[in-house]
Amino acid sequence: MSNNLLTISKITNEALMVLENELTFTGQVDRNYDDQFAVVGAKIGQTVNVRRPGRFIGAIGPNLVVEDFNETSVPVTLSTQFQVSTQFTTQDLALSLDMFSDRILKPAIATVANKMDRDGLVTAKNNTANIVGTAGTAPTGLITYLTAAAYLDSEGAPRDGRRSCTIEPFTSSTIVDSLKGLFVPTSQISSQYTKGLMGRDSGGMNWYMDQNVVSQTFGSYSGATLSCNVTTATGFLTSGWAYSSNITIGAASAAATLNQGDTFTIAGVFAVNPQNRQSYGKLRNFVVQSTTAIGSGGTATVTVVPAVITAGQFQNVSVTSSGSQTVTPFNNTGVTSPQNILMHRNAFTLACADLELPEGVHFAGRASDKELGLSIRVVRQYTINNDSIPTRLDVLYGWAPLYPELACRIAS
Numbered sequence: 001m002s003n004n005l006l007t008i009s010k011i012t013n014e015a016l017m018v019l020e021n022e023l024t025f026t027g028q029v030d031r032n033y034d035d036q037f038a039v040v041g042a043k044i045g046q047t048v049n050v051r052r053p054g055r056f057i058g059a060i061g062p063n064l065v066v067e068d069f070n071e072t073s074v075p076v077t078l079s080t081q082f083q084v085s086t087q088f089t090t091q092d093l094a095l096s097l098d099m100f101s102d103r104i105l106k107p108a109i110a111t112v113a114n115k116m117d118r119d120g121l122v123t124a125k126n127n128t129a130n131i132v133g134t135a136g137t138a139p140t141g142l143i144t145y146l147t148a149a150a151y152l153d154s155e156g157a158p159r160d161g162r163r164s165c166t167i168e169p170f171t172s173s174t175i176v177d178s179l180k181g182l183f184v185p186t187s188q189i190s191s192q193y194t195k196g197l198m199g200r201d202s203g204g205m206n207w208y209m210d211q212n213v214v215s216q217t218f219g220s221y222s223g224a225t226l227s228c229n230v231t232t233a234t235g236f237l238t239s240g241w242a243y244s245s246n247i248t249i250g251a252a253s254a255a256a257t258l259n260q261g262d263t264f265t266i267a268g269v270f271a272v273n274p275q276n277r278q279s280y281g282k283l284r285n286f287v288v289q290s291t292t293a294i295g296s297g298g299t300a301t302v303t304v305v306p307a308v309i310t311a312g313q314f315q316n317v318s319v320t321s322s323g324s325q326t327v328t329p330f331n332n333t334g335v336t337s338p339q340n341i342l343m344h345r346n347a348f349t350l351a352c353a354d355l356e357l358p359e360g361v362h363f364a365g366r367a368s369d370k371e372l373g374l375s376i377r378v379v380r381q382y383t384i385n386n387d388s389i390p391t392r393l394d395v396l397y398g399w400a401p402l403y404p405e406l407a408c409r410i411a412s
Contacts (some may be wrong), residue, residue, distance in 0.1 A: 019374060078351065080115075128401075130407070156406075157346075167208070171410075218334050219257040230322060237309045244303050244306070265286070
């Protein structure tokens with residue numbers, strides 16, 4: 001009978017495949033499995049670096065103009081070790097792999113996948129500055145989503161089939177009902193009616209429904225007049241690259257609170273295309289990194305993403321104004337709004353690493369796949385008192401924005 005028992009190798013490999021299939025948002029992003037920890041195992045808090053390709057300005061004429069190659073990297077902290085623990089008996093090990101997977105693995109792995117998706121969507125919400133829609137109202141037309149896609153186009157996101165739109169259930173039902181029957185391909189119409197979902201490849205993006213989409217509660221600033229002096233601002237860079245900027249914002253008429261995840265524009269500070277560095281006619285959106293209170297008549301330093309870079313290889317704004325300019329938040333009502341995400345695969349990255357294998361246990365195993373960018377550990381220990389096998393499934397991972405400008409939030 002022992003020859004028919006499920007081995008730790010079979011269980012860990014099956015767990016990895018189930019995890020890949022259960023992921024929604026996480027399945028659409030850049031994923032990196034770092035095998036540097038394959039021997040000794042990684043610990044929570046360690047960091048891996050994900051490289052970002054460099055950018056160049058170029059020059060006109062026959063004379064050689066050599067530019068420095070400035071390749072940047074994004075540090076990803078392996079900040080989350082998440083585990084699901086359960087137990088099963090030796091009789092469970094006699095089940096077929098399919099039955100064992102359905103009864104035990106899939107419910108456990110679904111919890112892991114939901115945690116990874118939720119953390120990824122929090123990262124996306126808090127680091128995506130571009131935003132469209134109306135807070136508190138689900139979009140009823142495709143134009144809102146196409147406007148979000150236009151932001152991706154303007155920021156240089158390729159149309160290579162790797163754009164995804166992740167929306168929460170009620171937003172999904174609204175857009176499916178609004179657009180039912182408008183897509184000519186029979187398969188798309190069939191998907192709308194038989195599954196109640198948008199056709200997978202519709203409107204230039206792949207659609208996914210995810211109940212883990214997070215909401216933004218916008219700050220309190222409806223009675224305040226906010227401003228930023230773009231001439232004296234110390235957080236504006238003229239060269240190099242940085243992820244964020246610290247800029248001074250003042251409040252007049254009333255106090256204001258900018259919540260983490262709030263977005264705003266500054267009059268005269270326009271977004272530029274990263275390749276031609278020309279304004280595409282829209283004010284640059286900035287997203288607040290930590291909740292900041294501004295007293296009436298006072299100022300406060302606000303950390304925002306992206307950094308304000310006015311020149312050089314990484315220029316992202318064109319400043320056409322001077323002096324004190326109006327700061328306009330995206331939403332003035334303080335409502336709570338689901339933040340659906342349209343993005344290119346390279347907007348965010350998930351890094352996974354191998355956890356160390358403990359000694360002195362009944363069995364411990366890992367399964368990892370560099371192509372999938374995932375790793376999972378399974379550890380079990382036999383309990384003689386009740387013939388049970390306490391088992392835990394662990395993942396170690398971290399999220400980070402890679403090119404958050406290749407994403408756009410869709411408020412609903």
